[in-house]
Structures are given as C-alpha cells and as structure tokens.
Amino acid sequence: MDETNRMLEQADGSEGLSRDTQEGKYMTFKSGPEYFGLEIKYVQQIIQFQTITKIPETEDYIKGLINLRGRIIPVVDVRTRFKQGACEYNEKTCILVINVKSTTVGLIVEQIAEVAEIKKENILPPPSLGRAEKAHHKYVYGIGKVGNTVKLLLDPEKLLYDDDPADMDPAKKGEEE
Amino acid sequence: MAEDFNTESMLDMYLFENGQLLEQLQETVLEQKDADCFDEDSINEIFRTMHTIKGSSGIMMFDNITAVSHKLEDVFFYLRESHPDNVPHVELVEHVLEVEDFISSEMEKIRNGDPVDGDASNIIADLDKFLNMIKNGGTEETAAAENVHEEPKHFYIAPVATSASRFYKIFIHFFPETEMANVHAYKTVYALKEIAEDILYSPEDILTDEKSGETIIKEGFRILLQAQCTEQEVRDMIGVGYDIEKVEVYECDANQFLLGFDFGDQSAPVSAAPEPPKIDLGDTAAEPEANKAETETKKPEEPKITPGDFVIQSKEPGKQKKLAKDKPKGEKASFISVNVSKMDQLMDLIGELVISESVVLQSSDLKVPGLNLDNFNKAAAQLASISTDLQNVIMSMRMVPLTNTFQKMNRIVFDVSRKLGKDIEFVMVGETTEVDKNIIEHISDPLMHLVRNAVDHGIETNEERVQSGKPDKGKVTLSARTEAGKVWISVEDNGKGLERDKILAKARKQGILEDNKPDAAYSDKEVYQFITLPGFSTNEQVTEYSGRGVGMDVVVQNIQAIGGALEIESNPGYGSIMSLKIPLTLAIIDGIVMEVGTSSFVMETGVIKQFIRVKEEMMIHEPNGDEFVMIRGDCFPVIRLGRWYGLEEYQESVEDGVMLILEVEDRKICLLVDKLVGEQEIVVKPIPSYIKKVRGLSGCTQLGDGSIALILDAPGLVE
Numbered sequence: 001m002d003e004t005n006r007m008l009e010q011a012d013g014s015e016g017l018s019r020d021t022q023e024g025k026y027m028t029f030k031s032g033p034e035y036f037g038l039e040i041k042y043v044q045q046i047i048q049f050q051t052i053t054k055i056p057e058t059e060d061y062i063k064g065l066i067n068l069r070g071r072i073i074p075v076v077d078v079r080t081r082f083k084q085g086a087c088e089y090n091e092k093t094c095i096l097v098i099n100v101k102s103t104t105v106g107l108i109v110e111q112i113a114e115v116a117e118i119k120k121e122n123i124l125p126p127p128s129l130g131r132a133e134k135a136h137h138k139y140v141y142g143i144g145k146v147g148n149t150v151k152l153l154l155d156p157e158k159l160l161y162d163d164d165p166a167d168m169d170p171a172k173k174g175e176e177e
Numbered sequence: 178m179a180e181d182f183n184t185e186s187m188l189d190m191y192l193f194e195n196g197q198l199l200e201q202l203q204e205t206v207l208e209q210k211d212a213d214c215f216d217e218d219s220i221n222e223i224f225r226t227m228h229t230i231k232g233s234s235g236i237m238m239f240d241n242i243t244a245v246s247h248k249l250e251d252v253f254f255y256l257r258e259s260h261p262d263n264v265p266h267v268e269l270v271e272h273v274l275e276v277e278d279f280i281s282s283e284m285e286k287i288r289n290g291d292p293v294d295g296d297a298s299n300i301i302a303d304l305d306k307f308l309n310m311i312k313n314g315g316t317e318e319t320a321a322a323e324n325v326h327e328e329p330k331h332f333y334i335a336p337v338a339t340s341a342s343r344f345y346k347i348f349i350h351f352f353p354e355t356e357m358a359n360v361h362a363y364k365t366v367y368a369l370k371e372i373a374e375d376i377l378y379s380p381e382d383i384l385t386d387e388k389s390g391e392t393i394i395k396e397g398f399r400i401l402l403q404a405q406c407t408e409q410e411v412r413d414m415i416g417v418g419y420d421i422e423k424v425e426v427y428e429c430d431a432n433q434f435l436l437g438f439d440f441g442d443q444s445a446p447v448s449a450a451p452e453p454p455k456i457d458l459g460d461t462a463a464e465p466e467a468n469k470a471e472t473e474t475k476k477p478e479e480p481k482i483t484p485g486d487f488v489i490q491s492k493e494p495g496k497q498k499k500l501a502k503d504k505p506k507g508e509k510a511s512f513i514s515v516n517v518s519k520m521d522q523l524m525d526l527i528g529e530l531v532i533s534e535s536v537v538l539q540s541s542d543l544k545v546p547g548l549n550l551d552n553f554n555k556a557a558a559q560l561a562s563i564s565t566d567l568q569n570v571i572m573s574m575r576m577v578p579l580t581n582t583f584q585k586m587n588r589i590v591f592d593v594s595r596k597l598g599k600d601i602e603f604v605m606v607g608e609t610t611e612v613d614k615n616i617i618e619h620i621s622d623p624l625m626h627l628v629r630n631a632v633d634h635g636i637e638t639n640e641e642r643v644q645s646g647k648p649d650k651g652k653v654t655l656s657a658r659t660e661a662g663k664v665w666i667s668v669e670d671n672g673k674g675l676e677r678d679k680i681l682a683k684a685r686k687q688g689i690l691e692d693n694k695p696d697a698a699y700s701d702k703e704v705y706q707f708i709t710l711p712g713f714s715t716n717e718q719v720t721e722y723s724g725r726g727v728g729m730d731v732v733v734q735n736i737q738a739i740g741g742a743l744e745i746e747s748n749p750g751y752g753s754i755m756s757l758k759i760p761l762t763l764a765i766i767d768g769i770v771m772e773v774g775t776s777s778f779v780m781e782t783g784v785i786k787q788f789i790r791v792k793e794e795m796m797i798h799e800p801n802g803d804e805f806v807m808i809r810g811d812c813f814p815v816i817r818l819g820r821w822y823g824l825e826e827y828q829e830s831v832e833d834g835v836m837l838i839l840e841v842e843d844r845k846i847c848l849l850v851d852k853l854v855g856e857q858e859i860v861v862k863p864i865p866s867y868i869k870k871v872r873g874l875s876g877c878t879q880l881g882d883g884s885i886a887l888i889l890d891a892p893g894l895v896e
Binding site for chain 2: 053056058059067
C-alpha cells in the first residue's frame, strides 16, 4: 500500500510539477481477471479498505459511505459495477479515491497494480462489436498496451454516471446536483 | 502622544474593550426599551460604561468621544442620583443609542486609521436639552448635579477593594538634572498600573504639562497605590534607574490611603472621616477644585454608593480593577476570531486523529494471546475520552447562536418603527438556535432587509390598523428553528399582507407574465415570488428604509448563494411570513443515536416524543402488511426501520426493540429500532450528491468513533 502511494506521489508529484508529467500516466488496478487503467489526474489518493456505512435503497454497486478525513464520500464497488460478481474484501482491497468534475468518489478495487506509462500510439480503440459485449466494455474508451499486457482504459465519468438507459435520468440528476 | 510605550497595542485594547462595552450597552438598552424606565442596575451599568469609555478615550485623546460619553454620563449620573420619575424613557433610549452609534462610527474610523473627526456637538446639545428637561420637570430641583463632573479629569470609579489589598504611599525623588522627569514619572505609573487596583499620583498632569517635570524634580513625585503585593514587589516594579535618586515606600491603611497625600497636604478636610462616601472628598481636596463644594453637598445624600467609592484623579482606571468590575461581561470578552479555513482544517485533522486512534487501539498486534494490556488499556481509555472531547469541542466551535444577529434586528425594528411612528412589538423565538458562523455572516443582511420590509411595508400605520379593526399594536416575530434538516428563519408580521392583485398588475405591466395566461392561473406562491425579481417593488413611495425596488432580489441572491431559499406566505389582511430556508449542511442538531442491525442512525431529538417498549399483543397487523400499535388507547402507525430499509440482522420481534414515538406537525408515528446508543450533538453533513435521494434520510454525520451515521428525516418518514 505504502509503495503504491509512493508511486502515486512520484507520478502525481508535488504541486510544482506540470500537467505534462501526469500526461500518459495511468493508475492500473486489477478487477476480476482483467487490468484496468485510469488516468492519474483523476486519482486523489489510495486508502486502505475501511468500514463502509451502508445506505439503503441505492444501486447495488454503491456500497455506502466512508469517512475520508472528515469528508464523507460515497464508494462504488468496481467489480459489482462491472457485473463481475461480488468478491470478499481482503487486505489487498483498496479504495481508490477519484475526483471527477468535483465529485469525489471512492472506488473499491481488488488490487492496485502500478502506475503505468502508456504512450498515445499504444492506445487502441476498444474492440468493435461482434462478440457479446461485456458489461464493463461500455466504460472503456481504449485499450492500452504495456509490454505484453493490455490495460482497459476507463472513462471515469461513464464509470460513475453512465447507466442502463432506464436508470439514466436519476443518475444524470445526481450529476447536476 | 509622546510616550515610549506601545500605543499600538493600547489602541487595539481600547478598540476591543470599548467595542465590547458598547455591544453590552446596546443589549442592556434594548432589553429594557419597552420598560417604563431603566432599572437601577442598568442605570449604573450605562453610567459605568460611559465612564470607562470617557476615561479611556480621554487617554487616547479622542476628544469627541470623550465629550459625548461625558455628556451621557452626566445624564445618567443625574438619573442615578436624583431618581427623577418623569423621564421620557423612549427618548432616553434613543439618546443612548445615538451616542452608541456615534462612538461606534468613530471607533470604526479609528480602526481604519481615518481621522477621528465626527462632530459631536449636535448630540451633546441634544443631551443637554434632554438633561435640562428632565431636571426641570423633576420633582426635586437639584441643578447642582451637573457640576459634579464639570472637570473632566475627575473620575468616579468604584474599585473593588478586597481584604488582600494593601495600600502604599510612594515618594520618588529624581536627580535634579533629570530631563523630562514627568515622562520618567509616567513610566513608573505605567509600570505600576500593571499591579494597581487603584492608583493616584501627584502632580497629575504629567503627560500634558511639561512644567510638571520641574515640579517633580523640586517636590518629588508622589503616588498612592492600592495593590495586592508586598512592599518589596512595589519597589521592584519601580526599580531604581539612573534617573531615580530615591524611592520611599510606606505602607498605610485604607483610611489613610483615602485621605490622600498627607505629605505636603494643604487642606485635608476633616470631613474625610470613616464614612466612605465622604472620603471621596478627601481626594479631590488634595487639589483644590471649584466643584468640590457641590460634590460635597451632593454625595452624602446617596446611600446607594457602595462603600469604597471615591473620586480619584487618574487618567485611566487600573487594569485589575477593571477586570473585577467587568466580571459579568467576562464571557463576552473571551471571544477571538479565527479564520474559518483553519477551523475546517482542524476539524478534518481531528476526524483523522479519531480514525487513526481506533486503528491503533484495535490493532491486530494487540490480539496476540498472553499480552498484559492493563496499562495499555488504561491509557487507551484516557486517550479515547480526550479525543472524544476534542471532537465535540471542534464540532461545537463553529456554531454560533443567532442571538447577536437577532439583537441587531431588534435594534432595526426599534429605529424604523420609531421613525415611522408605528407601534410595534418585536418578538424573538429560538434565538439560541445555533448556526454555522459562515451562515450567520450570510444571513445577516438578507434578514435585515426582511425585517425592515416587515416594519415598513408589512405593518400598517397605527391609523390604518385602527380602521381595519386590528388590535392596535403591530407585531413582528423573528423566529428560528431547525426542521426537516433545514434551519428556518422566519420574519412574520401581522400587517396587511401581500396584495396579490397589485403584484399581478405590476407584473403584467413589467411584462413578466405570459400574455395568454390569465391571472387566476398563477398560484399564490408564484405570485408572491414575483416580488423577489429585480426591480420589482409594489410600494409607490420610496421611503428611507425600503421601496427602491432593490432588496428582495438581493435577499434571494444572498440566500441562494448559501444554497438556501426564500419562502413567502401571506394571508391578505392578516400579515405575511417570509421564511429563509437554509440548508443544514453546516447546522448542528441534538440527536439521538440508535442502531438497527449493523447500521447507526440519528434522529433529531426534537421530534421524538417518547421512547417506549411495546409488547407483541399491543401490535395490530393489517392484512395488507400495515402495522399499528396501541399505546395507552392511542393507535399509531408503525415503521420498522430495519424492514423499511431492508437492512441486515435487525431485531425481528418488537419486544426486543425500542419504539420511538415521533411527532411531526401533529402527525404521530412509531418507529421501531433495535437499540438506543445515546444523545449527542451532531454536525449535519449532506449525503454526497452522487447518491440519489433516499426517502427518509436527510443527511449523515460522523460519530465520535469516526464512523458514519445516517440522519433520519422525520417528516420524510411520516409521509
């Protein structure tokens, strides 16, 4: 965990560093069998898994609220969001705190991998249709190649707000608030 | 001012102390504005306040403030001495407030470094007139009273002498070649003021009269000191510098002290005998003054002067004495202002501290069998209680009661209603409701507008009221409450209310209405909202206070800026209610913390009428699943919180849980929870907007252990 945070710090750097140093860097994490990447500029911090206060009557992927240094933020379970089925939380489980359009949300991820640098030319558009589309693919805007592995690059806005058409409106409403 | 001590900090002190005094003064005055006259305590208090302000302003050489406060002091001196019984009270209140305003505005100038140039002559003339009036109308013709304070250097102070006080006569000789001995002498006096309960020195005009330096060298510098310290300490305070040749310190008793300087004593009057009120004369006598005679004739008549009162000739009341006198105001003086962002930071840090604390205390390392943790547990319990306290303190720190804001409104109602000649009763309800400091700053102006509007437009003139057959006194009620997770601040008047037709006509004229929509299609609420549009005022006449067409729109803007709303209700002919609905984001509530299954909930204490354990046979089950409970012959609908929210591991049986009887707007329901945890003050935070609104929840809060509890919204549950 500490290591990850250090990596994050290195990548994210102090205030002094320009945007450029963040450019092309991705926080990668494992969820289910696959690795995902999220542009580092969205990531605020990584915290250990902590007790979550459940909120009744919300979507299944919204696990509840956590107390982040006095701020109360919602947490989303990425696995459930991707319909990969629930999994037990263990010591590897982390909460990735991201900030998208001034909304702070925690993402519960199975395991943090690394901060990877992915050049633009190594990012490919997501595989086109044909096969049965997996649930998570609609949040993926590209596929990044790192060495021999691929990371699915996530669009955080879609990740948070995009939903089945039926649920679209309330979700949008949440965004406007 | 040519002193070599720090005038800057003196100035700060001056502004701070007088600011406090004025605030207190205004409060006292407004409290009694509706009485027939000031009671004795208030008269004394106003008198003392003016006296203190006069003294300190004199020292700081703000002559206009000195003059005004002096004049008002005269008035109150007369009131206090002669008890005239035909004082026009309201006029007096106005005079006091006028003086208060004048001094406040001058102090503002001082604060900004502007020249203190306010012209006090009008106020002084008014006060003179007023004083003469009450004197001539008074039953006893005691014109002499005025003279007592003719000489501005005379101070009438009531030091609190305690048995521990000791009295010293100090005689300082300076070397003959000392330059500016008066300044050196003042230095000594200044040093002694630190410890002095009372100090008197001669010659006394050492600061203003340069010649006094020569006198000091020739005759020595004499000090009478009352303080709680030993002779040696006094000597140490004075010190022996290169300029001081010799210091003599004699201890004496109180009577001798009051007698004044017995060295070089010209005419210590024999009247300065045991009885304290007379002793004051002894002091003045040390320096023959023209008004001595009047003082003398006046003083013995008043039995209520507390023993120990005497006139001393000092520029400034000693510090310790002041503290003692101001004791009741101590509370006020202990405020400091802190940048709110620092508070936020502190709050976050404490939140974090609490969490790391629980991480430490529940560390798995401690679970190793065979460890002796007795001492650890003791220390841990101590730590836990400290951090809980710490958190409670920080959470309550940002909260400020609305009292001050409401008091200001009191003043506005008073001023405006007087000027407009309307008889208005002002009622405050719930002024102790605590609101976040930020919010108070933002609502003060809007509230002022609303209150002015209510007095100016809302309430009719006295004649109109009589015509429409209303009880003749107008009434403005300012109330605050927390409800439905919001702070509601309402300004209610029993005036004429809003005129729907007039507003509609105006809206039509301004082209706000849709052309093809008939008037009747607009609901009252919609119509009333028109008055919040920019440039919309139905009042034909522009008065001093309102009606310029700006106001309501500014009010709405300001309120919206903090995420609030303005609601307008009106009952034509019977008045209107303007309610500011302010988000609870920062509000604090008293709440009961309870548990259902593994979740914690909080319910505002106010809506809970009763806790009760019920038996299964009290329950009534409807076939459609609705449940009711009979309690002492009353039947209430039941909500099982666990089932309602589909929680896990909640108590199924009503006998294992606790019923809460909630009452919202006359509707009562029962809420079943597993167990109660306790009552505590809760800082309400909104549920992050990412999460959709959940019925029955109005917010969330952080509990002492860092965990989160959801705040139940009683009105939401009732619906």
